[in-house]
Amino acid sequence: MKQWRFEVFNRAGFADVHGASVLEEIKELGIHSVEAVQSATVFLIEADPSTPRLRSGQAALGTGFDKDFARRLGKELLTDPVCEEYYIGRSRAPAGLAKATLIEVHLKSGVTDPVAESVMTAIADMGVEAGNVRTARKYVLLGDITPSQTDTIAKKILANDCIEEVVIGNEAEPPSSHLKPYELQIVHWPIRDLDDDGLIALSKEKDLFLNLVEMQTIQKYYQQLAKEPTDIELEAIAQTWSEHCVHKTLKSSVDMSIDGKQVHFDNLLKETVFNATKELNKKWCISVFVDNAGVVEFDEDSAVCFKVETHNHPSALDPYGGSATGIGGVIRDPMGTGLGAKPIANTDIFCFGEPDKKLEDIPKGVLHPRRIMKGVVAGVRDYGNRMGIPTVNGAIYFDDRYLANPLVYCGNIGLMDKHKCFENPQSGNLVIVVGGRTGRDGIHGATFSSGQMTHEYETIFSHAVQIGNPITEKKMLDVLLQANKVGLYEAIADCGAGGLSGAVGEMGKELGVEVNLEKVPLKYAGLNYTEIWISEAQERMVVAVKPENLEAIMKIFDGENVQATVIGKFTGDKKLTLRYNGQEVAKLDMEFLHEGIPKYSRKAVWKTPQLTEPSIPEKNNYNKQLLQILSSYNVASKEWVIRQYDHEVQGNSVVKPLVGVNNDGPGDGAVIKPKFDSDKGLAISCGMNPMYGDIDPYWMALAGIDEAIRNLICVGGRVDRIALLDNFCWGDCTKPETLGPLVRAAQACYDGAIAFEAPFISGKDSLNNEFSCEDGTQISIPSTLLISAMSLVDDIKTCVTMDAKKASNLLFIVGETKNELGGSHYYKIHGQLGANVPKVDLETAPKIAGKISAAIADGLVASCHDCSEGGLAVALAEMAFAGGLGIEADLRGLPKAADCSRIDTQLFSESNSRYIVEVEPGNYDAFAKMMLNLPFGQIGKVTEEKTLVIKARDGKAVIKLDLDSLKQAWQKPFDW
Amino acid sequence: MAEVRAIVLRAAGINCDMETEYALEQAGAKAECVHINRLIEDKKLLEQFQIIVFPGGFSYGDDVAAGKILANQIIHHLSEPLQKFIDDGKLVLGICNGFQVLVKTGILPGNGSAKQEAVTITYNDSGKFEDRWVYLAPQTGKCIFIEPGRQIYLPIAHGEGKVVTKDEAMLEELKAEGHIAFKYVDENGEEGDYPINPNGSMGSIAGLTDSTGRVLGLMPHPERHVRPTQHPRWSRLYKIGGTRDEGRETRDADGTTIFNNAVKYIQKNF
Structure with missing residues (x-):
């Protein structure tokens, strides 16, 4: 194999937009000695010159990847004929007086490189086979900078350490990502004879995030079975029992003291948020709190479903990748609700530290809020826009307590057939994994997001960051909608938190399932069976298919180059059986896996804070104060963000996020028209105000509900068809004084839903949003409850x-x-x-x-x-x-x-x-x-x-x- | 009257296919979204249609450059049937990503390789993706999609929409030969800087046509303005002072003109 190196630069006279934006960011860092930045794209293409060129079905055409072909490739594919030029090999630093520093940013081994995949396909279209393609970015910094400044620029602007590797200077190149194939070695993690300290140590050492009572429960299970667990069994239990997946805090029994008065809940969520929905008992609620998203009736034939998720921890480490996979993940929720919905709108609500914070005030291990904000917005933009889903509603809040724990809420609404809102997997159905391949990305995402962040997380949990490729998801969506239309599968689930373990485990909960892990298509060799099972690699879904429908469904998938593989089947034995090359690596009772988790009991305290009203002298004129409030980050125009989102794709927009005579006023709610042939609309909104929570989270929650509803009403939403969603983002709820405010807010959710007759249909929580600084200080986010809402509009022309x-x-x-x-x-x-x-x-x-x-x-x-x-x-x-x-x-x-x-x-x-x-x-x-x-x-x-x-x-x-x-x-x- | 059949070409990452199909149907065509693999498998398939639309989206993620990978695929697998389609007097429309594909295959501005290597579409001057509404002034009377003299209002939604020519001479040549289909203008029809020209296009170019006038590519999205309520200020325009104005509600939304003209042309000539 020979490696060809192509460097693609902008031609003189054509603006280097990317280089210019890097230069601007360098200046924002306070480094003024860089005069110019030139950016280039590097393609590293391995090819065997002796492999003849082939066209499918035709005879070989001449020799393979030779110098002539390389030149053609550079000219016809890799370079824009007008603006760019290419160089084969390694270009030298430009001549001139200014000192030049060369920096190259490569993806770490194993990280998905979508551009490389596209280039491979394109080279094949040209009739030649390439062995391996990698891409990198090259920057030439002109100006006198110190090595430490170079390092700062590379770390803070050019590269993200979680997924990228920086090469400074001219020569070195990171090694190719060829990995050794995996050889099966079954690993046991003995648990039966451990004492309590040993159990805690095991949980900690393996990043299981299980507490002592849970570890004891697992120990007892294995003592009864008289065997030791395999690594994959414990990982599967840890994932299934993670806070992220089962919401153990919100479902726990709580003893609450409100200003000294005792209140008891057997199950907090059931007695507050769920209970309102149950009591209201609206017949237009089709499926609530059971599936990926809450489903309500839209018209005679259709239903709409809505889900809002958070992706906070990953976005703190890698704002771009974290938010992109946040939106990518929540889009798969409606896609996996019932027998699948078509995503028709996105919502995005973010909380950040204030963007003008001084660099020296940022704790170690934390990115600057401006960088987080720009990265998060770009991630949502690139994923949402590429999926072709309009982002129609959102909000951004700023408070310095979000500095280390930014909140990234991503929502998605789907339109579905009213008669396909429930799934029905049966014994004998085949388990098919569809979409992206499985890699090491996102290992331990579910358990990681259930823990607290520290200044060391950046290094320890870099593997928890997931890499998204929206085009893979779009392709998968296209074929799944076709398969759904003709009824070729019985059940569908997305691989979100917990990966295959979450999706297959959940789908096979009632039946039992067996999976042959070596069948799962991999991005690269070397993954062991546990990594395959718990990887949270993106863009994968699982469907349950009757054997007689296999051929028909595979034809749809193959027809649009979407990978789909049978990996197992549903059994009926109520067990989870995992094999690798025929050898059993796990056997667990579904009942223990899903119901064995010990119930939590928690203490919560609420003491009404002793606060007073300030005394501010009255004035004759309030011009200055009004201008100041209009200029505060929370109130100010978010046009810079909104315009980067495509809010009109699918052609369904009725009330856009920006309204008014110059298309730039702050719209209240958004209205879309989900169906081409009907003037019925859907109003979408949100409400949130963490500042009120500093006084009383009960009133904060009600204000959020009232605000979300006001925003629907203002654009023409019906008052009698309002559906609400709750997303609690809190600090460490093992502390009674942190759980207390959450209980207050949950009580308000019940009261508000009952009063407005607006049921909650879906919800999610993200707890432990705290950060341990190097010096031991703890930063906790303010209690933050996002209320999302939607309602119907009978005739969009009245909006x-x-x-x-x-x-x-x-x-x-x-x-x-x-x-x-x-x-x-x-x-x-x-x-x-x-x-x-x-x-x-x-x-x-x-x-x-x-x-x-x-x-x-x-x-x-x-x-x-x-x-x-x-x-x-x-x-x-x-x-x-x-x-x-x-x-x-x-x-x-x-x-x-x-x-x-x-x-x-x-x-x-x-x-x-x-x-x-x-x-x-x-x-x-x-x-x-x-x-x-x-x-x-x-x-x-x-x-x-x-x-x-x-x-x-x-x-x-x-x-x-x-x-x-x-x-x-x-x-x-x-x-x- | 002959049935007008339109094909909306799908490929990995294309995402404006459904609303484009709807816009064509509204204009009276029988439209169908077809995946590119079907055309590659059956090279005769295209012959059944008289209009082909390359819709918006992010074909293959816009990897390498917007529209580049799909253009490469078309060059190497569909050149002949597509050239025959154009030679037969049929119609080609490229919207947003579709426009980028037409330019990167060389179909626009057309006329051989000299222009193919001299005209391109690249990153917006602003360096970012933007969704905003723009006014477009038609620049030619010979492009069959365009209603001469009618200024139209459509949204753009792109990050790579800046039309660039190799030099000023090429820009002049495009003008002189009538290749410029639309320019970005303000409400009063005047050219201007950002945001009137939202991406920094040379000569404010928003769309190009070939020498036959039967191929049109444009960055703005006509399929997103085929109903009055898609106009960003419909609640001001169609409800004068708050009361609904039925007369204005029934006026054609601007984007429909492009689809209507295409369908009418086929009805008349085929």
């Missing part, structure tokens, strides 16, 4: 947006403004938290939502926007600049509580359940009649003058700002 529409239209506010500045952005800009957290009046809030929804459906509303962060003043400003029209408002028209007398409270209070509604003068009577008996008032009108004026008591303006200044303040922070 409205939040931008002010027409001068002389009237503005109303529905909902009472209270003295509730606790946790508000107004207090935040004063460095205060406060005490008066916004509450939700559970009796009035659903009524208001219902009436607004009805008014919109009746066509009485020109625009509608809710009051959230920053309160009334921010909402009015947003409506005005989004519509390009002025607003003149008067606080005397505001329906308010008796103690809400201060002007700043009226302007910035974040009281829930408030909607600002624009109504044409001709619709005044009809609208007012509809709002009768609700707190509502006329607060102003839309004007031609491009100014926001808010008047108070004596008719004097307390805010007067032109639209340009308002919009500029709002857009400036993320004008990246």
